Amino acid sequence: MTGWLVIAGLGPGDDALITPEVTQALAEATDVVGYAPYVRRVPGRRGLQRHETDNREELDRAQHALKMAHEGRRVVVVSSGDPGVFAMAAAVFEAVEGGPRSWRGLEIRVLPGITAMLAAAARVGAPLGHDFCAINLSDNLKPQALIEARLRHAVEADFAIALYNPRSKARPDGMSLALKLLRSICEPSRVVVFARAVSTPKEHLRVVRLADASPNMADMRTVVLIGSSATRIIERDGAPFVYTPRSVPE
Amino acid sequence: MTGWLVIAGLGPGDDALITPEVTQALAEATDVVGYAPYVRRVPGRRGLQRHETDNREELDRAQHALKMAHEGRRVVVVSSGDPGVFAMAAAVFEAVEGGPRSWRGLEIRVLPGITAMLAAAARVGAPLGHDFCAINLSDNLKPQALIEARLRHAVEADFAIALYNPRSKARPDGMSLALKLLRSICEPSRVVVFARAVSTPKEHLRVVRLADASPNMADMRTVVLIGSSATRIIERDGAPFVYTPRSVPE
Numbered sequence A, B: 001m002t003g004w005l006v007i008a009g010l011g012p013g014d015d016a017l018i019t020p021e022v023t024q025a026l027a028e029a030t031d032v033v034g035y036a037p038y039v040r041r042v043p044g045r046r047g048l049q050r051h052e053t054d055n056r057e058e059l060d061r062a063q064h065a066l067k068m069a070h071e072g073r074r075v076v077v078v079s080s081g082d083p084g085v086f087a088m089a090a091a092v093f094e095a096v097e098g099g100p101r102s103w104r105g106l107e108i109r110v111l112p113g114i115t116a117m118l119a120a121a122a123r124v125g126a127p128l129g130h131d132f133c134a135i136n137l138s139d140n141l142k143p144q145a146l147i148e149a150r151l152r153h154a155v156e157a158d159f160a161i162a163l164y165n166p167r168s169k170a171r172p173d174g175m176s177l178a179l180k181l182l183r184s185i186c187e188p189s190r191v192v193v194f195a196r197a198v199s200t201p202k203e204h205l206r207v208v209r210l211a212d213a214s215p216n217m218a219d220m221r222t223v224v225l226i227g228s229s230a231t232r233i234i235e236r237d238g239a240p241f242v243y244t245p246r247s248v249p250e
Helices: A018-028 A058-070 A088-098 A101-105 A116-124 A144-156 A174-185 B019-028 B057-070 B088-098 B101-104 B116-124 B146-154 B174-185
Strands: A004-009 A029-037 A048-052 A074-079 A107-111 A132-136 A162-163 A191-196 A206-210 A222-226 A232-235 A239-241 B002-008 B033-034 B049-053 B074-079 B109-110 B132-137 B162-163 B191-196 B203-209 B222-226 B232-233 B241-243
Touching: A004 A018, A004 A058, A004 A088, A018 A074, A018 A107, A029 A058, A048 A058, A058 A101, A074 A191, A088 A101, A088 A107, A088 A174, A088 B232, A088 B241, A107 B116, A116 A191, A116 A206, A116 A222, A116 B162, A132 A144, A144 A162, A144 A174, A144 B146, A144 B174, A174 B109, A222 B191, A232 B088, A239 B088, B002 B057, B002 B088, B019 B088, B019 B109, B033 B057, B049 B057, B049 B162, B049 B191, B057 B088, B057 B101, B074 B088, B074 B222, B088 B109, B116 B162, B116 B203, B132 B146, B146 B162, B146 B174, B203 B222
Parallel strands: A004 A074, A004 A107, A029 A048, A029 A074, A132 A162, B002 B074, B002 B109, B033 B049, B033 B074, B132 B162
Antiparallel strands: A132 B132, A162 A222, A191 A206, A191 A222, A232 A239, B162 B222, B191 B203, B191 B222, B232 B241
């Protein structure tokens, strides 16, 4: 049996957002590996072994998956969203680079998925309709000073900004530090979208102005979208639309 | 009949990258609207009217779609990739904001898709595995000076960068101007990925160093990924892997 390793994105939560390519890979797999809540999204079947791991164990998990593929198993590492965006793909390639030379000969494929910021953006309109950036607010893996420098450049470039991992129990302050910085350099009417657990039964969306944004509006399942200076709110009965125009006048 | 408007992403080209949610909306539609090559990707069937338009007519197309939905038709506006990323969603909301008040009461939904940069990133590894940004190089809708200011901030922030619409017949110079700027501020070994028509039969990938990058490596079907200073190439037999590590040391 020839083994392979697939790193697959399950999208933000709703199975209707999983690509057929990912569904097909899961149907052919012998093993599925990942953070427990994601592995549990994959229906069990005979011949499929599930390996649930804790969060923050990405490199161990990647090495385990590579070993199994090397032994001839057909392994799918699952991420939520897109595996290439603050998820498992980078961890797997780190493990490949640091691992035995033979791992470089493995068949390894990354299958993209719908990442949280694009699911969130779609839900409220088109806030990322012009140039934008994505910043991981977690300071587990980088210094807080770098996060703040990137936020400053993003605002000066007038990007719309997607903030991933804005807040967790281990890092209660990331979102309040970010809001404090944003308030010091953006106008108070800047549009902010808090999008929690989009496409799941726990979905909750909130569109506010920067002056009214509070760190408590984010938790570990939230992605936060900060508009550019051009981002607009269209008021109507029900939830407003939010969009960033395609053009910037001369 | 109650009309609705869906703005749907068809992904980069392969039907296996279209979400079931989009497939379902297309099955329920009475009308599909979009740039001709994208409309032609939707299989014809009895009861489905196709409306193919030229490129650069986004606002007219959006208004036409809104009118039909208002008349009670079930309309899908198709984009390639994700409709919220340099595609039709922003144009539709511009039309809503500028149009009759009654359009704000319509059921309008955006269905996300796999955008070109994430499909391209997946193909080569995980080059967008850390903070990144997306910049549209087209100067149709914004001044060239703004494009260059954004590129500068993106490099100073040390983002990985995805460049959309790097080059077309009408704008032959965008990519060479961008490369010139990047060469003046980045090290010559910076990783550059030219990803053309990913997931289609015309797919072509090229991984080079900035010193060896040429504007001719891009055309209108290419997305260009510029690594951050940390982006790495893993050499092996066959196409190399490219990834950006998840962590930045203190």
